Amino acid sequence: MSLTFLAVHAHPDDEASSSGGVLAQLADEGVRTIVVTCTNGECGDDPRGAKPLDDTHDGESVAEMRARELDHAIEILAVSRHERLGYRDSGMMGWPQNDDPRCFWRCDVAEAAEQLAALVREERPQVIMTYNEYGFYGHPDHIMANQVTRAMLELIDYEPTLVYNAIPSSVMAMFRERWAAEDARRRDEALARGEEPEPASEDDNRDLSTPDELVDYFVDVSAVTSRKRAALLAHASQLGDSFFVTMSEEEFAMAMGTEWFLRATNPLGLTGPSKDLFAGYR
Secondary structure (H helix, E strand, O other): OEEEEEEEEEOOHHHHHHHHHHHHHHHHHOEEEEEEEOOOOOOOOOOOOOOOOOOOOOOOHHHHHHHHHHHHHHHOOOEEEEEEEEEOOOOOOOHHHOOOOOOOOHHHHHHHHHHHHHHHHHHOOOOEEOOOOOOHHHHHHHHHHHHHHHHOOOOOOOEEEEEEEEEEEEHHHHHHHHHHHHHHHHHHHHHHHOOOOOOOOOOOOOOOOOHHHOOEEEOOOHHHHHHHHHHOOHHHHHHHOOOHHHHHHHHHHHHHHEEEEEEEOOOOOOOOOOOOOOOOOO
């Protein structure tokens, strides 16, 4: 049986951070892998360092730069097919970019779902991955990726297994420790320069994790973490000094050697956790 995996992502770089390990590993196993990128990523930092809410921010140059980076990441992950839906990046919730009629957040869900359905009818993936109803962390484009993917399922003539990316609570606790240490380092560096440290985000205390016992897939991707890291680093324009960059290759392998998913649909009636996204299909 020919196996196909489809990942529906919101922005350039999401394919690497949320599913880079499984994409590389499944490709090595001979599974056909497909990535759909819904937006062009205009709301990233521009080549001059301007932030998305700056008056001088050049979204078009950001999109061009991120398109090149995305092509490189897709090549590193050996993705079989890549499609862009071409919507504008909506920015974070509450930003003025949310009101742009060209942005993904304002898209016609039925129209976008039909675009996705056309690809699914052609490729017939058994497993499809996207984000949960909250978009994992509340980003409008991630929420819309969920809505469009769910609407697409109503337009096709079979039921694939739909999975959402997840982070177990035990792993999130370790990430939070590292983020807190990095925030403290940045704060100390700012104070040493005589600058006022940036205030903590209001969303810093949200629990985005899933209780360990509710996670359905624990996929060991330790054999391909170097490629996942390389794919992330391909998106250099948007990484800054994030923890992806500051971790050594060894630290990255330890932290990113597993990817986790929840079942949103279960056409095979599987029970219990699995190490294989294609459990029941092979």
